[in-house]
Amino acid sequence: MPQFDLTTNSNKVQSVLTVEEMAQSRKIQRRRKLIAFAFVTPLLVFVMIAFIAPIGTMLYRSVYNPTVAQLIPDTLEALSDWDESSDARPDDAVLNRFAVELRQLAIDRDSGKLAEEINRGLPGSSSVIKATGRKMKKMDPALLSSEGASLLIATKPQWQTVEIWRVMKKSGAIFTDSSYLTALDLDRNSDDEIVPRDTQVYIQLYLKSLKIALTITLLTALIGFPLSYYLATASPKTANTLMVFVLLPFWTSLLVRTTSWIALLQTNGVVNSVLQYLHVISEPIEMLYTEFATVIAMTHILLPFMILPLYSVMKGIDPSYLRAAMSLGAKPIPAFIRIYMPMTVPGLSAGALLVFIISIGYYITPALVGGTDGQMISNIIAFHMQSSNNWELAAALGSLLLALILLLYWIYDRLVGVSNIKLG
Structure with a gap:
């Protein structure tokens, strides 16, 4: 008659039972983790909505400012070739483009937005932009395309200066550190060097x-x-x-x-x-x-x-x-x-x-x-x-x-x- 090793068979059965028990235990642990996560999920959603999302939005808004780029895209494209460190203002073609866009902004009643943005970098320029916008609104766009530069300067002599165009080009950057520099009472000079502001606020x-x-x-x-x-x-x-x-x-x-x-x-x-x-x-x-x-x-x-x-x-x-x-x-x-x-x-x-x-x-x-x-x-x-x-x-x-x-x-x-x- 064949001989059976009962001890070996018993160990095998115990081993199988142990593996099954371990699998069952892992399954129970996974279920408990899922239940715990389900209870914590409302809190995580609340923290995401009420805490992480506002802080992330705040950090993003501190470097993202597309307002000027959306208002005068053609002018900024023309200004990209202008050397802002020079003492000469942009050529007449740039001013002509700006006159056409400023006229459209005045018609759409958006010239005030542009004036507000530029005035932050150059105080006093708000009235210049608004007054010029009202004047350009009455002009023929075909005339502005060819004679816009002279009409701008005739309306306000400030358009002849270099500083207002430097600020306009600088404000046209979509992502910028200017807000952080202002918050730290710093600024960039014409050589793009960070220097302290005159007034520390x-x-x-x-x-x-x-x-x-x-x-x-x-x-x-x-x-x-x-x-x-x-x-x-x-x-x-x-x-x-x-x-x-x-x-x-x-x-x-x-x-x-x-x-x-x-x-x-x-x-x-x-x-x-x-x-x-x-x-x-x-x-x-x-x-x-x-x-x-x-x-x-x-x-x-x-x-x-x-x-x-x-x-x-x-x-x-x-x-x-x-x-x-x-x-x-x-x-x-x-x-x-x-x-x-x-x-x-x-x-x-x-x-x-x-x-x-x-x-x-x-x-x-x-x-x-x-x-x-x-x-x-x-x-x-x-x-x-x-x-x-x-x-x-x-x-x-x-x-x-x-x-x-x-x-x-x-x-x-x-x-x-x-x-x-x-x-x-």
Whole structure:
């Protein structure tokens, strides 16, 4: 009779079962991953629509400006052969083409768009283009094709200068770094060299915004740290009651909170009236529409963002550490500084990061209470988006602000990471 090795057959069956179990396990894992991905998909779509797409659009708009190229394509094609570094204006053929296109723009009521774009590179040229457009609108296109140059110069002598044609050729580039150069208070000269502008505006605004944001962060930390410590060590009833007052600003409209500061800080407001009643001052102090008003109002609005992270960390610190240090002979203040405060660093750093990032991008409160003196870079970005319609410059300013925040966050992450390693 044939002999069968039962042990070998049993191992083969176990091996087959093991392979089948592994395949089943992988199938179950894939199904779980698909289910998890399905749950995460709405969040990913929301992040794409509300965060990544707007930032990508902003970065693209900061270097993409096809307006001039779409308005006067023939003129820009003719200008491509002109040496802009020379002292001679383009020849009459270029001016003739421009006269014909300017006439059509005036008929289509688009000459104002061209004037707006050229005026950004050469202030004062807007009126020249608009006035010339109105004049060319009445001309015969056949006449402009042959005598356009002389008619342009006769209408406005500025068409004889080289600078306006340099700016027009420069503005005709579809992709350009001019918005970033303007945002950094730089410009290109006739030799295509990057040089500083005569008036430094935006760099000062960035520095001013950083100073205001850092001041607000410091004030919220100084006010929020002792209050958070008291909330963490107080009885539950007292802590809950005080927490209601901490959260109260979240239940009040931002516009209401800001306008209340207007009532407090204005010349005949509550603060000046009280100080005059107490004979502290003899005449009202100008507090509204200043940098001081921006700092005070935003400190009040952003204070909960510092208190809540600090409170959550302090609530988890075991008070026995401090008692043990004092029982071993340490004095209260040194023990608090050397033992308790290092353990609050995560809450303090998280609160500082929240307050700083929110404050540097705030524009509603500075616009209402800060006036000209208390405005930040975010207000200028909003101005270029809403009033001047210079979306390219607004996008460049916003991109640089984003880069600045990311740089500061990287520095923060490095510093907090090093401090956590030392504490560990």
